[in-house]
Amino acid sequence: MAAAVAAVGWLAGVAHAQTALPAGTAQMRPVPAETSASAELPPDVAVVAPDATLEGGRRLLPWSGIWRGSACRFAQCDVKVAVEKLSADAATVVYAGASATQRVTERGEAKFIDNELHMPLRTGATLVLRLREDGDMEMSLWKNVTQLLSYGVLTQKPFAYARSVERVPTPWTENGRAQTLEMVVYRPPGAGPFPTLVFNHGSTGNGDKPEWFTYTWASPEVGAYFADKGWQVVFPQRRGRGKSDGLYDEGFEPDRSRYACRPERSLPGLERAMADLDAVLAHLRTRSDVDLRRLLIGGVSRGGILSAAYAGTRPAAPFLGVLNFVGGWVGDRCTHADAINPVAFRRGAAFPHPMLWLYGDQDPFYALRHSRKNFDAFMAEGGKGSFVAFDPLHGASGHGIHAQPALWSSAVDGYLQAVVPK
CATH class of the missing domain: 2.40.128.120 (Quinohemoprotein amine dehydrogenase alpha subunit, domain 2)
Known part of the structure; x- marks a missing residue:
């Protein structure tokens, strides 16, 4: 306005x-x-x-x-x-x-x-x-x-999807009150059950702006792309993010002034995030609008690496594929990034299906050279997948390519045809 x-x-x-x-x-x-x-x-x-x-x-x-x-x-x-x-x-x-x-x-x-x-x-x-x-x-x-x-x-036409905000139950309580997670849902027209994408948000830059923690994140670009194909997309907000209950604690320095750069403080935050996804997946299994035979997971930045690690460490999860947009847990300027990001990506190597990794040049958090090294570590561990790099449109940040479907829609079209049954 x-x-x-x-x-x-x-x-x-x-x-x-x-x-x-x-x-x-x-x-x-x-x-x-x-x-x-x-x-x-x-x-x-x-x-x-x-x-x-x-x-x-x-x-x-x-x-x-x-x-x-x-x-x-x-x-x-x-x-x-x-x-x-x-x-x-x-x-x-x-x-x-x-x-x-x-x-x-x-x-x-x-x-x-x-x-x-x-x-x-x-x-x-x-x-x-x-x-x-x-x-x-x-x-x-x-x-x-x-x-x-x-x-x-x-x-003047109907939108490709209806947007709603829902609450996901969790096994945790705080001061005797059950905690829930916020989840934004993009639902296409129809009754379902729908093939469903679980799409995970990233971090908040350097983690030094607490006011950003309460921002509810979703991607209209990713959502519209999938809704056009009849897919439902859910955007869970992890503990302490958006309007979710609990403390946001995905690997901070002891004084919580910023994200931690040492593996012993950073990687436990990944474990906490995967526990949040356990609650989300348990909830999705109960829903009549989710087609569990056609389920994908993906995300941006921390959400991308989280999706890869989760798919590889949860063999019972019925995911058919992983969409990793510019994934990484800590930026490559972190002096210990090579002891954090490839370690997390190797955890995804046990996933039995191919993943699609989508990255952009001129990314201020993850240079292509660093991200290709992460992919090489993932493949050397036995992972399956493809790495695709793009030049972002007209000087835009490579970290925001999820908002530019003109770049990646053809690659994702081919990926869906390969991994999702008709």
Whole structure:
């Protein structure tokens, strides 16, 4: 939303022209927002569709209606836009945006410029809307014409999945109260049971920002890719992460100032994370919407290496494959990284099926040279799999390739065909 994203400013300086959206935007999908905040259009919204029989009416008709989707980084803003009335050169537009911290609703007059609608907002930002050939709508917010604040894709169609937040029981208690884990669920249309991917979050950088521990993480890009194929995706939040109960304790220094770099303090955190996954898998076994014959595990960063180690050390788990996006337990700048990361990956070597390892160049945590060494250690231990490296789009961090399905969708397509029965 305008005010909230103006404060974020995370894409400052990216754009060089008002409509030059970042590379990869064309591959973005309209997805539900990753927030409980809901953008609400005012009750007096009245969409008047143009008469398609009049001159120019057919051209204007695709713009008309109520559009919804998400914006802000990590889809943290819910957005709704109503295009109420249209003329040859203008439209009445209502914009509503909501995040965890702020809500904005504004009605105004938007002008057509080069087949886009441009509407100035009271915040000083400008809302820009443009239609796609597939019938969806790209939206972006700009400051001073050249600074891109936020962008996303809106739609009038059903989303590829419904997003819900659920609680997973665990065997632990705290002060006499049973602890539970938060789990975000992306469920495709239908009744199920669905083939299901368990997708695990990473760490929080260096572990020195406790405020990041409470961030609930999911990947709309991975979720939409799998939902299109009829898969359900679950994103468990481990103890102390997101809104899960318990202490986040996956290998810290004694004063909890940052993640530990010594194996004796770091690797026990991996064991704790695997215990959390034991609770998640036990819960999934009880669910009627999960097809246990078609179950995958994967994750990003710490979630990637966790998935590999878990699959190799839990022979009773019915996983068919592992998707490891840029996996590692500690960054390669840790002086003891070679005594931690390959040790954890070797634990995955007993997994009987091939894994798919996906890595990006220019990764500030895991250089390709380090990650290839980890893969070599995994294979030397008897592991099966493929290592695929990508150049991230236009200077983006290689650590974020999970958010760029244009890079990896073909590789994952082939992997699914190889490991998942029809």
